[in-house]
Amino acid sequence: MGNAQSPPANPRYALASRAFSQKELEDHKSLFVSLAAQSQSDGKYIFPSVFKRYFGLHGPLGDRMFDLLSQQRKDQRLSFQDLVIAKGTYEKGTKDEIEEFIYQLVDVSGDGILGELNVRSDLESVLIAMFETIFSTKDAELGPSSHKDVVDIFLNAATFSKHVDGCAEKSMSIEDFRNWCTLLPSVKKFLGSLLIPPDAGRPGSQVPCLVHLESVDSNMVLLRKEYAWHIGGALSLQELEEWKLLYHSAYNGLSFNTFLGSIS
Template identity: 60%
Template sequence: MGNSNSSSVDHRFISASRAFTQKKLDDLKSLFVSLASNSQSNDQYVSYPVFQEYFGLSGSLGERMFDMVTQRRKDDKMTYEDLVIAKATYEKGTDDEIAEFIYQTLDVNGNGVLSRSDLESFLVVILKSVFSTESSDAESSDYKKMVDALLNAATFSKSDDGSEKGMSFEDFRSWCSLVPTIRKFLGSLLMPPSTVRPGYQVPHLLYEDSVSSDRLLLKKEYAWHIGGALPHHELVEWKLLYHSSVHGQSFNTFLGHTSNTGMSASVLIIKDTEGYVYGGYASQPWERYSDFYGDMKSFLFQLNPKAAIYRPTGANTNIQWCATNFTSENIPNGIGFGGKINHFGLFISASFDQGQTFECTTFGSPSLSKTSRIQPEVIECWGIVQASNEQDTKHNAMKGTVLERFKEDRNMLKLVGMAGNSND
């Protein structure tokens, strides 16, 4: 039996090694030796505490990931072979293999069904990891709302008696497509924490001192969620361009504040009188057109009571709408996204006091609110500040070897005994 298991591991290791260049394997070996040394294991294995500290994984998420990486042996020992096999499957595998690895990591009971309570506990860990703070009561409340909103986007199967069973693998994959920032986070667990680690990036929100943060619709948790569908260079700073209760609920004022800003992309957020919060990411400026315009980078999203993102399906190119001072009924004045004229995925009329949100094939989205006819209570627009070339260069530089990517963080390297192995 022992020889059979050893042969199986050897076969998997040989196969996994082919996913990497020799340089990458050397990097992984150096990483393993450094971590094993700090584990006081005579360079034979990495202990869970050292694994947890280096990869920044706490609580149940760290325990489950370590269990998966060590192939569920329950011996508290990660070997070099374990590391290579896990990295090959988790980072170099097919989409199906990676999704299956993540799903099994979250499936605490190992019964092929992910329960709502399990998913909820992992989401709490993720939020605490991303925002890395000893939460105040207010922040804890925001986190709870965000967790509930993310769960509301998930589908859980029912038993014959109507009770909730859990989330199947197929439903998990569908949910991941709606919450890309969660998928990015769960897909980067074997990278040490850093400001450019996928799923960790939260845009810095810029707004005037005279604007109270309590009045803002865009919370940092919402920005993190929306940012999951954006490239890294659009996740540095977002600047408040327009707020209806600050600048006045006026279409012309909106256009005045969002034009000629030097920022082409923006995030439009609406809270309606039903209490629903939703909006859209516009990749192009809000400019006067008599027809749909824009590109496939734009998307719609929900924030509360459900958090989900809906990207273009390719069904049509009716992406973005901005019409003003037209007199034809076939060219409704206002701003919007998707669908078709008078049946938009999201639309706010030029009066800025009414609009609509219908099920939309452009983005594969449902009605974003409780009803298809909406009355905006608050409207916000945030401009996306593009990262500078210097920031892009820094991000690209972080894509080097395992050791090179993180040698700037001297404290972390010293913590795991690696500082002496990195080059200055």
């Protein structure tokens, strides 16, 4: 009787593992063991529900991320090698490789087409999932329906220049997507850090605390939390802690000197 042979080493895993230090690989292994145990898979796989719960990903965005990490096998199983290979690209890849991964991520339907009409279902579902993650629906000032106008603004910033055979509408090319991310750095920052647990301070999730006097009606303030989050995408973490309203013409008057005195 011959000895049972181990499965051949995956060259993609061997290449991806070189991008990490020994400590990082040990941390990945420790995380995998923990999530595989929660999946009750005899330590072999992570199942989608456990993965999405740990990383705080829900709906189509969570489904698509798991699909990409498991190399689109559709078997609902994520192995340790899958995790390292995906992280090797998503976290350690070149700028182009990371953007290509995120480009595939927002194609939540997985059909390879981000068309001008189809994008309403793909990008819109991604943006809604983002806002529902970043802005808790427990916030008394916000609710799922309050994001629609902001989602529409973000979608209207997209361009579509790629011709697809057999498709009447133009599609969003990878260059279109990169230009869109340049306009919306907060979106790219969030989508590029989904494998960082939310409680670990996931980049792209920070929303400045908007502070104003109690006498100021919040409905009179033009700067909404969604807009503050969008602006914050181009700022450092230290600049996102607290933004204080220094001047409002409805409360401080229309004097230019008063305005200068308030901000100086």
